[in-house]
Amino acid sequence: MTEEEIRETIAATLARIAPEADLDEIDPGQNMREELDIDSYDFLNFLIGLNEKLGVEVPEEDYEKLISLNDLLRYLKARVKK
Amino acid sequence: MGDFTMPSLGADMKEGILVAWRVKAGDRVKHGDIIAEVETDKGLFEVEIFETGVVDQILAQPGREKIPVGTVLATIRAEGAKAKAPAAAAEKGAGKKVKASPAARKRAADLGIDLGTLQGSGPQGAVSLADVERAGGGKKEKKAAAEPEAEKTPAEFQAGMRRAIAAAMSRSNREIPHYYLETDIDMSRALAWLKEENGKRPIRERLLPAVLLVKAVAKALEKVPELNGHWVDDRLRLKKEMHIGFAVALRGGGLITPALHHAERKSPDQLMAALGDLIARTRSGKLRASEMTDATITVTSLGDLGVRTVYGVIYPPQVALVGFGRITDRPWAEKGMLGTRPVLTATLAADHRATDGHHGARFLEALTRALEEPETL
Numbered sequence: 455m456t457e458e459e460i461r462e463t464i465a466a467t468l469a470r471i472a473p474e475a476d477l478d479e480i481d482p483g484q485n486m487r488e489e490l491d492i493d494s495y496d497f498l499n500f501l502i503g504l505n506e507k508l509g510v511e512v513p514e515e516d517y518e519k520l521i522s523l524n525d526l527l528r529y530l531k532a533r534v535k536k
Numbered sequence: 537m538g539d540f541t542m543p544s545l546g547a548d549m550k551e552g553i554l555v556a557w558r559v560k561a562g563d564r565v566k567h568g569d570i571i572a573e574v575e576t577d578k579g580l581f582e583v584e585i586f587e588t589g590v591v592d593q594i595l596a597q598p599g600r601e602k603i604p605v606g607t608v609l610a611t612i613r614a615e616g617a618k619a620k621a622p623a624a625a626a627e628k629g630a631g632k633k634v635k636a637s638p639a640a641r642k643r644a645a646d647l648g649i650d651l652g653t654l655q656g657s658g659p660q661g662a663v664s665l666a667d668v669e670r671a672g673g674g675k676k677e678k679k680a681a682a683e684p685e686a687e688k689t690p691a692e693f694q695a696g697m698r699r700a701i702a703a704a705m706s707r708s709n710r711e712i713p714h715y716y717l718e719t720d721i722d723m724s725r726a727l728a729w730l731k732e733e734n735g736k737r738p739i740r741e742r743l744l745p746a747v748l749l750v751k752a753v754a755k756a757l758e759k760v761p762e763l764n765g766h767w768v769d770d771r772l773r774l775k776k777e778m779h780i781g782f783a784v785a786l787r788g789g790g791l792i793t794p795a796l797h798h799a800e801r802k803s804p805d806q807l808m809a810a811l812g813d814l815i816a817r818t819r820s821g822k823l824r825a826s827e828m829t830d831a832t833i834t835v836t837s838l839g840d841l842g843v844r845t846v847y848g849v850i851y852p853p854q855v856a857l858v859g860f861g862r863i864t865d866r867p868w869a870e871k872g873m874l875g876t877r878p879v880l881t882a883t884l885a886a887d888h889r890a891t892d893g894h895h896g897a898r899f900l901e902a903l904t905r906a907l908e909e910p911e912t913l
Contacts, residue, residue: 472787491787493840494744495815505739514734514742 455534460508460527467503471496482523508534538587540610542603545576545828547852548703551602552576554609562619563591565612570824572609577696578792583825589614604650635662647672690788697790708849712767713888716847717896721904722870723863723878729910733804745863746782746837747807751913753835753858754778754799756902762891763884763899764832766853772890781831781851782811784818792818793851795831804913839863839880848885855887856896858903880907 465477472490480489487497501512510533512520520526542552553575565571570582571591592613596603603609613619634651636644640663644651647668654671656663688696726748734742757764757778765774778800781793794814802810817823833854838846839862846859861881868877882903886896906913 474787487840493785494746495812498739498742498744499812502739511739514731 455508455531457527457531460530460534463507464504464523464526464530467500467507470503471500477523480523482527485521486523486526487521504530510534538589538612539608540571540585540612542605542607542609543574543583543825543829544605545574545581545825546578546700546704547707548578548700549576549605551604553600553602554596554598555580556598557594557610558582559591559610561591561594564615565589565591574825577700578790578828579693579697579821579823581823581825581828585612587612590617590619592619604653606653607650608652636664640665640668643668643672694789697786701791704851705849708852712850712852712855714850714885715888715893715896716883716885717893717900718845718881718883719900719904720866721880721882721907722868723880723907726907726910727863727878741805743804743808744811745839747804747811748907748910748913749837749860750780750782750796750799750811750835751802751804751807752903752906753780753833755906755913756899757833758800759902760895760899762895763856763886765855765890766832767855767887767890768853772855775832777830777832779830779832781834781854782814783834783836784815786819792823792828793831793834793836794818794823794827795829797827797830833858835860845881846883848883850885850887855890856899857885859883859885 461477468475468477468490472492475490480486486492492500497517505511508530510530512529516529520529542554545552555573555575557572559565559569559571565585566588567586568584571585572583574581574583589612592611594610596607596609634654635656636651641651643665644654644663649668649671651663651668654663654667655661657667723745727745730743730745730748737743761774762772764778765772767773777798779795779797780799782796783791783793785791794817796807796810796814799807814823814827831851831854834848834851834857836846836848836857837860839860842862844861844864846861848857848859850857859882861883863878863880865876866879868875868879882900884896884900886899
């Protein structure tokens with residue numbers, strides 16, 4: 455899966471949780487939850503959605519590694535099965 | 537046997553729009569069935585009935601007309617009882633047959649007042665012109681009340697939401713003498729318990745800290761039940777059930793605090809499932825009327841936004857609100873040793889008419905104990 459495909463999956467998953475959110479409008483290096491106003495309940499659902507689509511299960515201790523969109527892309531790219 | 541009326545879905549609601557019926561005359565209904573959809577300033581709600589029987593007469597038709605709270609929308613008869621003849625001429629937008637003088641009827645129509653909501657002072661309880669004028673409070677003809685409303689735009693929805701919040705919070709500020717107490721809670725044991733539990737679970741079954749907070753509030757209320765109830769008619773009416781109003785921010789603005797029913801009976805897993813369901817339905821506009829009216833205390837958690845301390849405004853007729861801030865590592869002294877701990881500031885806003893600081897302090901103490909012993913939750 456290419457980085458672009460992972461990005462599209464992130465955007466589609468996010469659209470279910472925060473329909474008005476636009477990934478193109480956020481700074482990919484900044485805190486994604488703050489930029490998109492996502493609370494912990496939404497964030498958990500976001501990760502559940504990504505798990506369903508990409509098969510990547512994020513352990514709780516890794517949450518703190520997923521601050522920005524770039525962090526998330528890197529994290530998923532390293533774990534998505536080719 | 538009984539009347540099904542326009543419900544009051546909160547301290548801020550005076551009227552609602554009957555959007556749809558889910559039943560028709562002759563249908564059997566039982567306690568808890570959803571029988572109608574009602575729109576208020578806060579959105580669309582599914583309205584349950586709290587009796588069992590057969591829908592006798594449907595007295596109001598769906599539309600965009602605002603119908604005052606308390607107006608009879610349908611009548612319910614006991615199963616096996618004889619059906620009444622259809623109402624010949626129900627009052628506009630309402631069902632109750634009301635005795636009233638012709639002048640009173642005309643004036644009520646002009647002012648958009650439902651005669652069924654008035655107490656008549658005339659012969660045999662008939663509503664007089666004076667009764668209508670009194671209810672109108674001297675207001676001028678209010679065409680808007682009688683004219684159908686168009687569907688709301690997002691901006692109109694937001695304006696309505698702000699009006700509803702303004703009404704409830706202004707009433708709270710006007711009527712409730714708040715007192716505030718706060719305490720810092722060492723969350724290290726609660727978070728360690730949560731980490732261990734979540735480590736064993738697939739992502740779908742993980743718990744959020746909010747679940748422990750809600751459960752701990754229910755536990756603390758068992759010790760201090762005086763904070764669980766409603767202030768009505770100048771006295772505190774305690775509630776046995778712990779229906780915890782959980783503040784949910786809506787994307788796009790606004791706030792709804794639906795009730796998480798029976799938090800005292802639910803395990804953390806059941807609470808997580810119920811909370812997830814409640815938040816999803818709150819944000820998609822699929823709440824039930826009882827969830828808007830049953831809360832016996834409110835919990836609001838603003839920790840996701842980095843807030844340290846929450847000074848809440850109580851939602852009438854409730855008598856307390858518990859606010860939680862963000863869990864952060866802070867200096868913590870214990871047994872003469874200074875270290876750091878994950879610490880949560882919990883705040884109690886309570887109604888001084890119903891309880892005193894002594895109750896509040898005991899509640900926060902019990903809340904602290906509950907969170908320090910997470911395995912008991």
